[in-house]
Amino acid sequence: MPYTEEEGGRLNNFAVEPKIYEAQPPSQTQQKNYLILGILGAVLVAGLIFVAFSVSKIG
Template identity: 60%
Template structure:
């Protein structure tokens, strides 16, 4: 455990830091999947809003 000692003898215990890594750039298939998921998410939110508007005006 990494301990540091401050003035007056107080010990501080710090957590281990995780290993750092760099992210890889997405390939064409991953970019296509992100685009498809974005469009589906947009359509889902738009559909929910449309249903809410329709339900609030119906009666």
């Protein structure tokens, strides 16, 4: 572990920093998968709301 020694013999320990890298934009396949998952999520939420209203006494 890297450390430095200060005046008076005190040691300062520093954490090892991870390597930095640039994020890559999603590929066409990943974009398509995100779109499909988003649509399925919206359908699921709409279905849950429909079921909630259909079993409640409000509707």
